[in-house]
Amino acid sequence: MTRPGTIVVFPAYDDNPFLRLLLSVAKERESRIVSTVTLDELEAALKPLGAGDVLHWNWVAQVTQKPRTPWGAKRSVDRTLRMIDAAKGRGVRLVWTLHNTLSHDARNAAQDARLHQELADRADVIHVMNRATESAVTDFTLPEGRIRYLPHPSYVGVYPPAVDRDRARARLGVAADAFAVLALGHMKRYKGVLDLVDAA
Incomplete structure (x- = not known):
């Protein structure tokens, strides 16, 4: 039996119930989950990974919207792509959950669209939660054959019982x-x- 792989999640907001539900099966199978929020954390977490490990990418705003300028966003995207390419070169698989066609309130929309396209080009699997996602995407192109539909989970039982x-x-x-x-x-x-x- 092979060892459970490491799953690096970026960005991982540990208080996000969606991510907790999404990763629950991996935790049951004793995969090692590494939560990262900053690019520095992501870079450190990716360095030891190799074949059998996974980078699970979520939202892009940490890379494209945190920088204040388009130039800063471009540098951030360039750095991110170097990290992803180096990890994939060591056999790490990229799974991308496509949450939004572009970031909410995107101020660096061109870099946002660019990173989306680069993730689409590199992802081994693109997880979508709505069957209409492909038709909603206009700023980048999703490749055929790597898209997997898994609907958004229910939050029933995640939150405390409702107050009447x-x-x-x-x-x-x-x-x-x-x-x-x-x-x-x-x-x-x-x-x-x-x-x-x-x-x-």
């Missing part, structure tokens, strides 16, 4: 008959929460 409506309203100080809107997740501009507030 009346108790939730009482806890928040909202009257039982008052109009209320619930917005889940981060209050990001692209989600349109402020537009909803203005409309209300």
Whole structure:
């Protein structure tokens, strides 16, 4: 029996329930999971990897949006591609979960699209969560034959049991008959929460 491989996850936000669910089977099989968030962490984690190991890539914003300028984003993408190419040269497989066609609020959109294309070109497997993903992609091209559809997991059982409506309203100080809107997740501009507030 071969040893369980190492899976380097980038970027890995350990509080993200999606990643926890996605990696749960690998953990059950005793694969070693290495979470990385910065490019320095990624570089250090990739160096000892070889055949049988995997780089699981998620979002690109850490590379393309963290730098403030297009020039900085280009340098960041160049560095990232050198790391990936070196790892693949040692037999590391690249699995890319395509979350978004471009980063939310992308300020370095050209480099964002470039990194997406480079990941598509290099990935051994491209994981999509919607069968319509290929038709939604317009800024880069997905290769045929390497795309695998695995739907977004359910969060049932991941979060604590729901509080019933009346108790939730009482806890928040909202009257039982008052109009209320619930917005889940981060209050990001692209989600349109402020537009909803203005409309209300």
